Structure formats: structure tokens, C-alpha cells
Amino acid sequence: MLELCIDGVAAGHPVLGLIDVQVRAGDRICLLGPSGVGKTTLLNAIAGLDPRLAPMIHLQSGRRVGYLFQEHRLLPWRTVRQNLALVGASSADIDRLLSEVGLDGVGDRLPDQLSLGMARRASLARCLAVKPDLLLLDEPFASLDPDRAAELRELIVRLLEGQPQMALICVTHDARDADQLANRLWYMSGQPATLRWDRPLTDGANASQICATLRSLNAQPAAS
């Protein structure tokens, strides 16, 4: 089932150019590209945060979006439980979600009392609390130490396995993330930025193939 369709171009938009893609239920997309190219801008647009790009974003009506921002963006003056309750989660839901992300017993803490990794998992729990059809992750593994990053990657893989219909768009700068999480790869570059690569990752694809692809993409001069 079609979840999201992005078509066309916002004339004069400072960051994004022509982007023409469709996202279906169960798509697991990793979005790569040089830093500063506009990956977060695209996620913001999909989440409905950029009014200039709204005309080209067509989300199926009734579809819910969960957005894991780069920062946790939990309300620092509300406990983790209160933060989850604010997006509509019931008390039982909150217990289940916190347990799922490995945060049993920290529900009554304030966000500032959590480590970076815990806060990000609490924020992920909030994403899941809205029962999203489309999950947007913006650099979910950035600034975590390798062990914490690996834990979070496994956690997300497990969550995705339990929700085969959920679509995922994950911004990352590490091709190995794509290997574990994605069945489709987007590569974005240029100014204004366009999608230069939209390719499914079939069973045969592995990390080295992806990396080779990306290297060759990086080596190509951006078409004007």
C-alpha cells in the first residue's frame, strides 16, 4: 500500500530540488548523502514541518508519522511517562513501550536525568507511542559510543521485525546501517539537492556492495 508520495519541486527552495519518489508500507529506506545536503530538510518536509514543501508531500490520509529528531526533544520539565502520555499513550502502553526500548523503571525520571542513549530510546518510545505507519529517524546512532549504537541498531531491527507494515526512512552517514536496517537505499546530493539514487537492496546486496556503490556515487561530479 502506498504510504507517501513526493513529487515535483518547490520552486526557489534553498535546499531541495526535484524529488520524485514513492514509499510503500514495509519499505525500509536508508537515506545517505553528504552532510549538509538537506537530508534533515527532507525529513522535516515529510513530517509536515516545511510549509514551502507541503505541496509536493502527499501522505496517505490517516497515516501517522513518528519522527525521531537528532536531539531527543523530550520536554525537559516533564517526566518520561508524562512525555509519552502527552502524545496519547495510555498508562499500560507506556509501560509496554518503555519495556520494549529497554527503559524499565526510568519512567518517572526527567529527561535531563537520562544519558544520551537512554534519552534517545525514550524519544524512540514516544515515536512508537503514536503507532506510526511511517517512522522517520534522523541520525539515530550519531554521537553514541559503538556499543550503545550497536544496541540501539539491534533494538530498531527487532522493532521493525515486529511491525512488517511500518515504513522507515532513516537518515544516516554510515552505509553499514543500511546493511542492517534497509531494503532500499536513497542517496541525495547536489545543490539544490535531488535523489541521485533510489535502489532496492535485494538479498544479494551486502555492505561492501553498498559501500562500493556509494564510493562511486561520491566520485561522480554532481551534475549541474
Place this chain on the structure above:
Amino acid sequence: MTGSRYACWVALPLLVAVWAVIALTVDTPLLPSPAEVAHAFWLAVQSGELPHHLLVTLRRVLISFALAMALGALLGVWMGRSRFANAVLDPLLVLFLNLPALVTIILLYVWFGLVEAAAVLAVVINKVPNVAVTVREGARSLDPKLEQMAQVYGFNRWQRVANVWLPQLFPYLMAATRGGLALIWKIVLVVELLGRSDGVGFQLHMAFQVFDVASILAYSLAFIAVVQLIELALLQPLERRASSWRNAGMQHA
């Protein structure tokens, strides 16, 4: 560091001592000694006059304070969030910020007569611009990242105000409250002096007519004590409660 805990008890007793010495030296009813002021205070309390007028003034202060805060906060948030509203209203704000309190009071008494509504309105008009300016500063500094979060997660207006805006505006509202209370009770006294027949301002006026300096000081000190009591018993606990989350981060290593 150990001495600074008691340092706040130095200046006021010293002032009272100096006052007592000067009063004893010049020996005139125009500068009563601390003991005479205390006596005047006690007489006024026993006769019931001081509590009555104190309560009347306090009521006026609280009513005009509540109105000014509510109106000023609404205006401040609106001007801080909307460039258009700010462009339209900013000249008015500048005008009213620089309008002397005395002019507002006189004009309203002239137009509406020496009535309670005119008195309260005069105080409100004097205070609203200050509150609006302070809260506008707060509204401009609202974290846009949390705004985005609230939008993505579909917060309704009330959720946004209570959970996202109020905690961020709280320090600005407290600043407006502090400044407001201090300013408003002074204006209320002028309003009472010029056109009411009760309240601390009216009593000061009566005492002024007969140069009763002891009563003037007794009433002033009593009201300063009341305002300080509000600060200690109401504002500071409220502030501690509302900002307790700020210290939470310290507990995490």
C-alpha cells in the same frame, strides 16, 4: 562565605540605629524615633484602622495585578509570536510605557469620576506595557525545536500552552510578577491619595495633612512587610516548585 549568610542582617539594623540617633539628636515631631513609629503602628493596629486600610489596598493591588498580568501576558505572547501584531502594537507599547502614571490616573478620574473602576483601570494601564514587554521577550525565545516536536505530535492548543509554552515563559512571568507587585502597590497608593476615601494611600494623605510623620512611616513599613511576605510565602515557593526540573540534571553523573 560563612559570613555572607548573616550579612543581610547588617544594613537594616544599622539604618534603624542611625535613624534613632538622628531622631534623638534633632528631637522634633517631624522625625519620630523608631519607638514612636512602633507606637503609632500599634495604636493603628488596635483601632483596626491599619488592618482595614491595608486590606482595602491589598485588594486593589491584587485585582489590578491579576488583570494586568493576564492582559499583559496575552499581549506579550501575541506580539512575540506574530511579527504583524508586533508591528501594529509596538508604537502603542512605546507610548504607554512612557506615559507617566500620574497622567493616566488624572485623566481616568477626570473622565470617569472618582470611582473604583477608574482607579483599578489606571493601575492596569500603567502596568500592562511592562508585563507585555517582558513576556514578549520570553515568547520570542521559545525553542523552535520544541515547537516542531509539538507540531509533529499534533499537540492541541491547550497542550501546547500548558506543556510547551508555560514552562518556558515561567521565568519571564516571574520577572513580570516581581516587578509588577513592586510597581503596582506604589501606583495604587497614588491612585488612593488622589481619589479614593480608603486604603493606605488615603491614610497617608490624611497623615500628610497634619504632618503626622509617625503614621506615614508606620503605614509604609506595614505595607512593605506585607509585600515581602507575599514574596517569601507565595512567590519563592512557587518558583522553587516550578523550576525544580532545572536541578534534576545535576543528579545524573
